[in-house]
């Protein structure tokens with residue numbers, strides 16, 4: 001039985017390679033019966049994904065392309081429609097690398113690059129796939145990838161947070177614009193996720209230990225944690241959900257403001273109460 005409502009349908013995953021979130025999304029959607037158009041700028045990283053899909057007997061096409069280049073999308077969407085009825089897309093390509101952490105006032109070089117990848121490639125993917133979904137008139141589903149950092153401040157990473165916040169804004173606007181056409185547009189906002197790439201994506205001085213202190217569930221997420229949320233959002237199980245952002249972050253985004261290492265909320269002023277809560 002097709003519980004997810006995506007069996008035999010095609011989904012474009014931009015940034016599918018490398019064994020991280022994109023690859024996990026392909027795996028989860030493929031296991032649910034979707035046919036995958038796996039796209040990545042890096043041939044070696046793409047092969048990590050397509051080799052796994054082949055081994056798992058998941059129907060797919062692998063394409064090497066740059067999501068920042070609008071010119072590539074006609075071919076990508078055509079390939080998806082040949083594979084099966086087009087259901088939607090997941091623009092995963094994004095991120096920020098250590099040299100791109102910089103004070104806003106000093107950063108002339110990287111801001112545009114970060115926005116171009118994180119917002120530009122999402123815009124290109126969603127516009128090309130969304131346009132075809134509108135033409136088909138059969139509905140569809142799009143799941144964008146943001147970050148919990150888009151919901152609050154990210155000093156020295158302002159380009160990344162702003163670009164991902166723009167992704168969330170786009171998500172809401174298109175949910176309304178395409179709602180009557182039954183094209184749902186949602187986003188998943190990961191917290192700190194252990195991926196092959198993210199191990200090298202730490203600020204200087206950061207360790208996994210310091211990360212864990214601010215995560216209520218005291219562990220980093222996995223690519224499969226994110227992919228499971230994407231599968232739900234893109235599937236018919238979320239058939240009445242649109243314009244939403246689902247944080248998959250071990251509780252990071254709802255963590256109260258704290259003022260000491262005991263992590264008691266700042267509004268617990270009474271020392272006796274603080275001690276009692278600490279000893280609980």
Ligand SMILES: NC(=O)c1ccc[n+]([C@@H]2O[C@H](COP(=O)([O-])OP(=O)(O)OC[C@H]3O[C@@H](n4cnc5c(N)ncnc54)[C@H](O)[C@@H]3O)[C@@H](O)[C@H]2O)c1
Pocket residue numbers: 014015016017018019020021022039040041042045046065066067068092093094095096117121145146147148189190191192193194195196197198
């Ligand atoms: N890993 C985390 O902790 C974390 C946290 C929050 C949000 N995210 C977001 O999740 C997404 C995936 O993260 P990840 O850690 O799996 O990243 P990753 O670097 O492991 O994977 C991204 C893939 O995108 C590809 N790619 C890069 N630029 C591209 C382009 N221009 N066109 C096509 N493909 C391109 C890369 O080659 C790579 O295979 C990103 O959007 C990232 O911002 C990740």
